[in-house]
Amino acid sequence: MSDTEDEFRFLVEEAEEFGISGPVPAARRDALPDGDGRDVSFIRYGTGGPAVTFLHGAALNAHTWDATAVALHEPALAIDLPGHGLSQWRDDVDYRPDTVAASVFDILERLGVGPHVLVGQSLGGLAAAMIAAKHPGAVRGLVVVDITPGVTATDAAMIESFLSGPSDFGSRDEIVDYARSFGIGVSRRSVARGVELNTRVRDDGRVVFRHHLGNLGEDRPQLGRDYSAIWSGLESLTIPVLLVRGSRGFLTDELVDEFLRRVPGSSSVTLEAGHNVQEDAPVALAEAIRGLISTAGSDQPRPEDGSRA
Template sequence: MYHAHLAARPELAGRRSLFVDLPGHGTSDRPQDFGYTLEDHADAVAAALDAAKVAGAELIAHSMGGAVAVVLAHRRPDLVSRLVLTEANLDASPPPTAGSSGIAAYGEDEFVEGGHARVLEAVGPLWAATMRLADPRALHRSAVGLRKGSEPVMRTLLEGLPVDRVFLQGEHSGELPGREDLEAAGVRVVTVPGAGHNVMFDNPDAFVAAVTGTG
């Protein structure tokens, strides 16, 4: 839960926060018969929101979770009033340097039997700490689903959504591809100084300002 440490910030007082680990990740169930596509994950989050009797939520999501949030907003517009996305995956077939690409390059059984351990050794400590909580098979299937993307692709879905949309890009991650087109579609793109992929840890003040609409 990458955002839990921010829930007690005074700027967010009065907001109801619901933290959701995707199936197979964190403390969520690890169903072996779950598809782990972006659509499957989006439907699972929708079920959680329905169970909590939430509608018109502000979805705050990171990386693959951002891709899931975009698909959810497209499939269930009644559940979403705003999106705050941190370096969300917007395109199918992410570059080879992306973590999901490295995972999806393995066969599923190959990843479960040894690739998972090798990936844990290769990634940074923060990502490794969260990956250790994920079921290896679920992690691989999710990476394959992310590489496949949605139809239409997430970028196209995001550009067409009628809700308020904010996209946070860490300064150290470089220029966001397609930024001008996103902004032309009404997406507010914010480059966060001093931050990389994990903006909520690298610059929490800027992150909270984006959530509250003050930054």
């Protein structure tokens, strides 16, 4: 995909593939500088203030949420995290959750977004948790997808292995084959869409990832660091919190139990999906998010601590 092509041309195709009924929302891209002056790009789905902001995981981009946003039928915002998608790379290669969270919150403030629901997967889930803890008045509900602060480098070994592979490819088809060898995606067709939107063609004809992490070689920071400090923020939350687990994702029963034990009023649901739940099970994920939106926007009591589905 070149920057001049219609990046939203796959929305109707995704709606058809996943059996999503109803209108496909209008989508448009915009960008703003964060507090450090670095450009952060984002996608708006639908019109009006967002009911939800989506934050993706490492090595992905805002388009990973396309099908989920279509299925949600609510105005939404999906942000390209710093160093990902069309957002500016950081010279210091600092893509830790706290750094990402600060940049994202800058954008939400500049957009004048009121209290709403944050949905974050993997790295985006940790960043969303930090925003909710540091700025409680800005977040009405939190959905954390296939990540907890207890996840270790061993748990995230698949992503580490994937990013340790080739840094450039002869074609996008090669990248699709490479991704499928890791069990990524529900179909070759869906992976091909993601690859199209997450890569660019260099002047020499080689295909490379758009995200900074895929262009650093041995200088790439390791994933799965010690994120235990994020627990204290999660433990302080007084909003509805939903943990979404992919049945083939990173989370073990022990990690889910720890989350439900430590985060007040939290609940969990397991969906038939890998780590990228938003790509594998977007309709079921959208349904779970709608439930959280309903709870967060009403006077209903939060779920009892530790409830599972």
